[in-house]
Amino acid sequence: MNKKRILIVLLSILFILIIGVSIHFYRIKHARVDITYNDLVVEVYEKRHVSSFIKSINGKIIDDYIIDSDSLGKKNISFQYINTDNIKVTSFFDIKVVDKTAPLIWISDTYSLGVGSKRSLTDLILCGDNYDKKPKCYIEGDYDLNKIGKYDLVIHASDSSKNKTSKSFTLNVYDPKNVKSKERKTVYFSDVLGKYKNNKVGLDLSKWQGNVDFSKLSQAGVSFVILRVGSTRGNGGEYVLDEMFKKNISEALKYKIPVGVYFYSYASNIKEARNDARWVIKQIKDYKVKLGVSFDWEDWSYFNSYNISFHDLNEISNAFMDEISKAKYKTMLYSSKNYLELIWNNKKYDTWLAHYTDKTNYLGKYKYWQICDTGRVDGINGNVDIDIMYE
Incomplete structure (x- = not known):
């Protein structure tokens, strides 16, 4: 008798569950969906959330994720939302990813x-x-x-x-x-120091400056240096440490001049960029590099032979800087004004602007400004780049 009662109870519970599930699926199947959409065309690589395509909706989107727009053509987008009857609804719409930007x-x-x-x-x-x-x-x-x-x-x-x-x-x-070479204006470090009293003024150095007297740089008021750590011998070539790097960084730190470094890259893909970053990290791990690592890509006269898009190039720079950032160093992108305006799309990291002028009209944000490559300062024989730091 007890077994019969238990069986009846179990069957009753099962019946109730079946009825409950049926009602649940019936509600979902017949849930009210009231959605109108905006223009469903998106530019390639444009960062758009699901909600940006929706003009009106009878409920609230659960996950308003950024859609994938990295390839051209038709894409089916799915999303879930809780409608005004408190029912979770899965909905779909198609977008068209296009490229309207001319070469x-x-x-x-x-x-x-x-x-x-x-x-x-x-x-x-x-x-x-x-x-x-x-x-x-x-x-x-x-x-x-x-x-x-x-x-x-x-x-x-x-x-x-x-x-x-x-x-x-x-x-x-x-x-x-x-062709006769034109004489360019010499910029004296002392003049820049006097003009930018409220900012730190420094230099970027490489083997091209030869033997540098850091004692004299310190006395001249140099607030920081950014040193060329190295490069590769062209695209795909072996890594080469700047021949003055070890001496420069040791001397700078000896005279308590804050140091940053930059790497001159020829990377043509993300893997190479990450390898570049890892090589740099190995070179600087035993030194205090307070100002971080800059990515410097300038092989523009051979860009056509790289077979990469501008988007690819930005992904390359981001891969380098992401790797540097993961190693707990500050990082930034170095480039000149025109390339920053027309090719680079650096929104994640700081920028080191190169623009040789008395007053830059670059409208983007920048942490450093390289104002000239004809600087003169006691302690260096010949020209040197002068930089302004904005804190």
């Missing part, structure tokens, strides 16, 4: 080239794209790199999304023997 051609009205150049113009003139690794670039017009003269040309660029850019320019093929 960039880095050229002014005149392009000068020494007669007899062995490299082609389309290799020399930077032609890149935010998405395509190799946009189509060609030159319209006749010219002869083996004949001195001026040639009026047009360079065209197009990407896989049919975005196009064209620029007219004059090619000036000249005899290098007849």
Whole structure:
């Protein structure tokens, strides 16, 4: 008799559960969905949350995640939300990822080239794209790199999304023997120190400055130095420690001058960038590098041969700086004003701006400003870069 009662109780519980589950799924299946959408077209690499595509919704989104827009084409987006009847609903919509950004051609009205150049113009003139690794670039017009003269040309660029850019320019093929170097203005460290009394003024140094007298730098009021730790022998080459690095960092620390370092990179992918960072970390682990590590990529005259997009290049720099940051060092991106404005998209880390002018008109944020490469200071024979630190 007891067994029969237990069986009846179990069957009753099972019946109740079945009824409950059925009601639950019935409510979900027939849950009220009232959603209207905004424009469902998004630019490639644009950071957009699910909610940015929704104009109105009868409830609250549970996970308002950032959608993946790293590749072109149609994408199905799914998300869940709790509707006004307190029911969890799964909904879907399609977006279209597009590329509306035209390729960039880095050229002014005149392009000068020494007669007899062995490299082609389309290799020399930077032609890149935010998405395509190799946009189509060609030159319209006749010219002869083996004949001195001026040639009026047009360079065209197009990407896989049919975005196009064209620029007219004059090619000036000249005899290098007849070119006289222009004298550039010397900037004295003492003058900069007097002008920027409320900021720290320092230098960046490499083997090109030769033997530096850090005792004299200290006396001159140098507040910090950023030292070139090294580089590779071109893209894919072996690592090379700057021949003055060990002496420079030891002497700087001896005279209690705060130190940062920079690495001149030729990385063409994320793996190489991470390896660059790990190599730097090994070189500096025994020193106090208070001002951190800067990423310096400047191989613009060979950019076309790297077969990378501008997005790829930014991912490379981020990979380097992420690795440095993981090792508990400060990190930043070094570049000149124009490249910062048109190519780099550095939002995560500090920026070291290079802009040789009395007053920069760069509108982005920056931690350091390299104001010249013709600086003079007691303790260094020859020119040196002068930098301003903003704390």
